[in-house]
Amino acid sequence: MTELGQKLKDAREAKGLSIDQLHEVTKIQKRYLVTIEEGDYSILPGAFYARAFIKQYADAVGLNGEELIVEYQSVVPQSESHDVPQISKGQKTQETMQKAASLPIADHMSKILIALLVIAVGVAVWFVFQWLIGKDEGQVKQTKSEQIEVQKAKDSPLDEKKDEVKAEEPKKEEPKKEEPPAQQPPAGQEEVKLVGTSGKVSTLEIHNNKALELEITAKGASYVDIKNEGGNVVFNGTLQEGQTEKHDLTTAKEVLLNIGSTPNVEIKLNGQVVAFPLDPEKEYHQRLVIKNLGVGQPAQ
Secondary structure, eight states: OOHHHHHHHHHHHHTTOOHHHHHHHHOOOHHHHHHHHHTOOTTSSOHHHHHHHHHHHHHHTTSOHHHHHHHTTTTSOOOOOOOOOOOOHHHHHHHHHHHHHHHHHHHHHHHHHHHHHHHHHHHHHHHHHHHHHHHHHHHHHHHHHHHHHHHHHHHOHHHHHHHHHHHHSOOOOOOOOOOOOOOOOOTTOOEEEEEEEETTEEEEEEESOSOOEEEEEESSOEEEEEEETTOOEEEEEEEOTTOEEEEEOTTOSEEEEEESOGGGEEEEETTEEEOOSSOTTTOSSEEEEEEEEETTOOOO
C-alpha cells in the first residue's frame, strides 16, 4: 500500500465509511476503490480516470482532491500522450504519383464546370431582363388606369357630398389605455439568494427571516458536515436513505455545509427547498456557506 493509498484509507475510516458506503457516495466501482487504496493503478481505465477517481475519493472523505493530486503527482498516473503516425517515403511517393495522374482529369472537369456556370449566369440574366420588361409594361398600364379612375372621381358630385359630410363630422378621440403598474415583490418577504460560487464553494444569503430552521433529508447514502461561523460542529456523519437531520440555527450568523454526495441530499431552509447552485450530476461534492441576515437586513 502506497503513502497516498494509506492516507485515503485513514481518512475514509476516520469518517466511519466502509468501501460499500463510499461506493454509494462516489458511484465508483468497489474494485477501483480498493485498487486506489492499494496503489495499483494498472486495472484502472487509463490515467485520466485514475486521477479523476482519486480526486473524487479524496473529496468524499473530506480531503482536498486537487491539492492531493499536486502533492502526490510523482505517483499519480499522468495523462498519456499519443504518437502521431509517420508516413513512409514510399507512401508519399505513391500519393504524389496518384495526385499527378489525377491533375489532367481535374483540370478538364474544372473547365467544364466553368463553362456550365457561364451558361447558367447568362440564362439567369436573360430571365431577369424579360421579367423587368414585363414589369415595366404592367406598371405603365396600371398608371394609365389609375389616372382615368382619378379623373372620374374628381368629376363625381356624390363623392363631393361625402367629402363634405366627412369634413363636418368631429373626430372621436380614442381613450388612452392605462398600463397596469409593474408588480413589485411584497416588502419583507423571506428570500434565499445566491451571492456567488468559487470552485465547489457557493455562498447563499437568507434575509427577512425571523428564524433559521435547517432540514437535510437523505435520498441515498451521503456524508454531511454542519458547522456554525465559529467552527463548532453541529452534525458530522453519514446519512442513510430516509434519514433526516433538523437543527434550529436562528442564532448562527453563518452556517457551513459540506455535502459528500449532492444527488442523494435535499436541503430545506425554513421549509423551503434550496437547490444546489452547481449541477449535482456533475459536482457530487459541494460546500455551501449560508449567511443568516435576519429581519431588516437586505441582501447584498
